[in-house]
């Protein structure tokens with residue numbers, strides 16, 4: 237039985253295969269509409285979500301399966317003190333596969349050690365978000381056709397941004413990829429990831445200036461400064477407007493730049509950018525559903 241806790245649980249070949257399946261689902265949705273008949277997905281979300289939870293649910297419904305779950309810790313027995321382990325052992329009696337989001341880093345991994353059904357990490361604290369990365373990779377593949385030799389700018393909250401951490405781990409495995417980390421000093425990429433990049437000899441630079449980085453980028457991955465990760469409201473208020481992408485700031489960008497954002501956004505991308513053909517963040521949302529369909533099929537062992 238396979239779970240997905242970290243993006244590097246999947247080999248490059250497995251990711252290629254998921255992307256191939258997702259592209260086939262996009263081209264031939266009818267082929268897949270009964271693949272999960274009589275299968276149930278449980279979505280256990282101990283933290284708020286719009287895209288991840290609803291895309292998992294839409295994915296399972298479009299595969300012909302059904303969905304159970306909860307969308308907040310307060311509406312489950314965790315509010316009475318039940319452990320994550322006991323919750324997943326219970327839910328495994330009702331469902332064939334579980335997607336779990338939890339504010340504590342490592343909670344989905346602990347759950348996977350106790351569960352009788354596959355667990356999918358749908359985001360754990362500021363740590364990892366592997367299925368967002370699968371959505372990001374499908375989007376990059378469909379926009380660029382390849383992952384090799386891309387210059388990827390990561391902008392905003394690189395400290396707590398779990399989507400950034402997972403995306404770096406995924407893209408680091410492709411030839412010639414380099415990263416430009418754009419953040420205020422207080423939200424720099426964690427030391428453990430810097431250490432991993434240096435050990436693997438993967439080129440990266442760090443800057444506070446989005447303007448300086450812009451002309452070099454093939455991918456610009458914007459992120460939100462996450463109020464919910466700060467201990468101190470004053471720090472959040474000081475940092476929240478560090479970067480606001482506007483059409484003017486895109487003037488020096490490449491014509492084939494792809495602008496990604498895991499969403500939700502607050503104000504870090506002006507709505508005026510949405511009409512730019514380089515804006516891909518709503519395509520990412522849709523791609524997230526298709527790649528989650530492919531992942532559910534793989535983890536359930538459905539041909």
Ligand code: CP
Nearest residue numbers: 285286287288498499
């Ligand atoms: N990208 C993402 O994880 O969005 P939600 O928090 O809405 O699920």
